[in-house]
Amino acid sequence: MVVNVDSLVHAAETGKAAGVGESALRPDGVAKVTGRFAYSSDLWLAGMVWATTLRSPYAAARIRSIDTSKALAQPGVHAVLTHEDVPGAKTYGMKSADQPVLAVDEVRYHGEPVALVAADDPETARQAAKLIIVDYEPLDPVTDPMTVLDEGVRPVHPDGNLVRHVKIRHGDMARARGEADVVVTGEYEVGMQDQAFLGPESGLAIPSEDGGVELCVSSQWLHKDLEQLAPCLGLPPEKVRLTLAGVGGAFGGREDLSVHVHACMLALRLGRPVKMSYNRYESFFGHVHRHPAKMRYEHGATKDGRLVYVKARLVLDGGAYTSTSPVVIANACYFVTGAYDVPNAEIDGLAVFTNNPPCGAMRGFGAVQSAYGCESNMDKLAHELGMDPMELRLRNAMTTGTVLPTGQAVDGPAPVAELLQALRDRPLPPAGAADLLSLPGGAANTTHGEGVRRGVGYAVGVKAIGYSGGVDDISTARVTLAVVNGAPVVSVHTAAAECGQGVTTVQAQVASTELGVSRVVVLPADTHIGDAGSASASRMTWMSTGAVQGACRQIARELLRRGSGFSLGNDQVLDSAGRPLCSIADLVGSDTLTHTFEYHHRPTQGIDPETGQGNAHIAFAFAAHRAVVDVDVELGLVKVVELATAQDVGKAMNPLAVEGQIEGGSVQGLGLALMEEILVDREGRVRNPSFTDYLIPTVLDVPPMPISLFEFPHPDSPYGLNGVGEPPTLSSTPAILNALRSATGLPLPNAPLRPDDIALARGRAAS
Structure with missing residues (x-):
């Protein structure tokens, strides 16, 4: 089924309760666009003090001593x-507890936290932090990920310089090489991208009467935060409570801890509330980024365009600490061959430690990097074969039953050909800019179109949904039905993090659908309810929906038993013909019906460490893009004219929200293609930690993005839904770069692409 997004009618406009499949308006939407929504940085409590962090100016140095006396003597400093004041474990981490709460005897990246200051106001805290005297012995930083494993290179990390080596061996590569008529190789590079969320890290820590602490914080995974936080505070988990504060975007950057331990340490020390809120500069140092990658691809095919094998080597720079690098590199390797049927593969993926900033989760989680390499090399293969790039993709498109390089067969929908055909059949935008603002360079008026060329590029991406490799993913929901002022009201309580993706709205839609009740309240997420997992891996709607649906259906059974009915709707119990039998309020009466449900997806297994074989995934999601670009080949200026996409979403739970997710992911891919990169010099210093120097797309950069939503229900998920948020980031970047290669005839191996990459390359070619 294809959904026409333009024809949607908002459920709220009809006066009906929004159910599954309707475009429900977000309960927080109006408050956010009018500026009345309370984000974590807006938290305030009487008597609170403000905290700030002193961070290392070096990427690598030993700490000889720290003198805090001058800072502590300042008026208003509390x-x-x-590190000597950390009450419990001195390190934490997502996958390995290797990251210091505060640097002990060495700093390993530019911006590593060294000391904390609490004061009456933020400015006093910042000025006092400048008075802390740290005696550093600078070391030569290790910043080149391609040489970090060479013999004689200084170890960056206590465990050495290798985070993980992932090996995937599939099929018979020796035989496959003999069958390939055409072989192409390519080397590609992806820069370090920032999540660039609008709300910097912030939180408010409040000491409790029992000696514990409460933390209101912007986060993606409250229970994982708690798991790391409590040991560092030297407290049992039951004495540490986390509540989700308003989150201003995340995209993976809030999976790791930021202000958590620091704010709580100070609150426990002072016995009063402590607020920490990073400014934009500190935010660039306060969270992980997308791993920069260097990749070498080799595609072998028959002369008629059938893929025979893929060989690839990926190196991801994980920076100074582990974070989620072991699973990011695994995810990158799983999908090296893209959304294609590839019978033979040899894949090596390495994540390494350097003295560069730590890298970890970001939307797409490794598959963005490998999709870029794969799709770039597919266009190169098509050129070598003299074949249309779309035809090459269709000829090798993955289908249900295709066996992945990990040995797992795709048992759900795999509509790769359908997505590509939808884009191929869509009319192209008219050529010729209507006005100067539509030309590359826009309002800068740098070209009148003399050197402008148009290019069209395609790309398709595949990614697993949910955690992989044997992780028992769970999500817990507690649903309560009671009568309030004569009407039935459902309350839903989970720890699911609302990061702007709309999970709060979906939970209300599920409850309304399952219980037929108009009024649904979604309670604040906190750690008083069981784990909901992370708002990542395109898993939250699937897992949270399963938990809420399961709890609701237990209550629904009780209601139908009491009312001897067939179904529920419009606050009534209905017979088999849909006629009301009695009101839900009458059945509930003074009772409170409550049920807690823990949802699990089907089991997965880890991959074999030597071969990379294993049934590691529960499901897969697919997206494809067609980019149309105009580029001034003399100046290197680029205008993305249109970025059309087609995506299978299984079931559009909230079509309007789905559209927003696809648009947002596509724009982040556009940013990675043309402008977004954290620049780190050879000394490991970040050179552009601000939105003045780190560029992200504005509304003037965003082209029309026509969307074709396909609904191929997944057999294992609630309502047949599938993950939505990450797939658009996979194919948008390579589609744009493929379009630019089409327009310029240049190889353009790096993302992001800059004007000089085109202008200077053409100059060199001309000479």
Whole structure:
């Protein structure tokens, strides 16, 4: 089924309760667009003090001593803490507890936290932090990920310089090489991208009467935060409570801890509330980024365009600490061959430690990097074969039953050909800019179109949904039905993090659908309810929906038993013909019906460490893009004219929200293609930690993005839904670069692409 997004009618406009499949308006939408929504940085409590962080100016240095006396003597300063003041474990981490709460005897990246200051106001805290004297012995930083494993290179990390080596061996590569008529190789590079969320890291820590602490914080995974936080505070988990504060975007950057331990340490030390809120500069140092990648691809095919094998080597720079690098590199390797049927593969993926900033989760989680390499090399293969790039993709498109390089067969929908055909059949935008603002360079008026060429590029991406490799993913929901002022009201309580993706709205839609009740309240997410997992891996709607649906259906059974009915709707119990039998309110009466449900997806297994074989995934999602670009080949200026996409979403739970997710993911891919990169010099220093120098797309950069939504229900998910948020980031970047290669005839191996990459390359070619 294809959904026409333009024809949607908002459920709220009809006066009906929004159910599954309707475009429900977000309960927080009006408050956010009018500026009345309370984000975590807006939190305030009487008597609170403000905290800030002193961070290392070096990427690599030993710490000889720290003198805090001058800072502590300043009026209005209440505390200055170092590693000696950490009450419990001195390290934490998502996958390995290797990241210091505060640097102990060495700093390993530019911006590593060294000390904390709490004061009456933010400015006093910042000025006092400048008075802390740290005696550093600078070391030569190790910043080149391609040489970090060479013999004689100084170890960056206590465990050495290798985070993980992922090996995937599939089929018979020796035989496959003999069958390939055409072989192409390509080397590609992806820069370090920032999540660039609008709300910097912030939180408010409040000491409790029992000696514990409460933390209101913007996060993606409250229970994982708690798992790391409590040991560092030296407290049992039951004495540490986390509540989700308003989140201003995440995209993976809030999976790791930021202000958590620091704010709570100070609150416990002072016995009063402590607020930490990073400014934009500090935010660039306060969270992980997308791994920069260097990749070498080799595609072998028959002369009629059938893929025979893929060989690839990926190197991801994980920076100074582990974070989620072991699983990011695994995810990158799983999907090296893209959304294609590839019978033979040899894949090596390495994540390494350097003295560069730590890298970890970001939307697409490794598959963005490998999709870029794969789709770039597919266009190169098509050129070598003299074949249309779309035809090459269709000829090798993955289908249900295709066996992945990990040995797992795709048992759900795999509509790769359908997505590509939808884009191929869509009319192209008219050529010729209507006005100067539509030309490359826009309002800068740098070209009148003399050197402008148009290019069209395609790309398709595939990614697993949910955690992989044997992780028992769960999500817990507690649903309560009671009568309030004579009407039935459902309350839903989960720990699911609302990061702007709309999970709160979906939970209300599920409850309304399952229980037939108009009024649904979604309670604040906190750690008083069981784990909901992370708002990542395109899993939250699937898992949270399963948990809420399961709890609701237990209550629905009780209602139907009491009312001897067939179904529920419009606050009534209905017979088999849909006629009301009695009101839900009458059945509930003074009772409170409550049920807690823990949802699990089907089991997965880890991959074999030597061969990479294993049934590691529960489901797969697919997206494809067609980019149309105009580029001034003399100046290197680029205008993305249109970025059309087709995506299978299984079931559009909230079509309007689905559209927003696809648009947002596509724009992040556009940013990675043309402008977004954290620049780190050879000394490991970040050179552009601001939105003045780190560029992200504005509304003037965003082209029309026509969307074709396909609904191929997944057999294992609630309502047949599938993950939506990450797939658009996979194919948008390579589609744009493929379009630019089409327009310029240049190889353009790096993302992001800059004007000089085109202008200077053409100059060199001309000479």
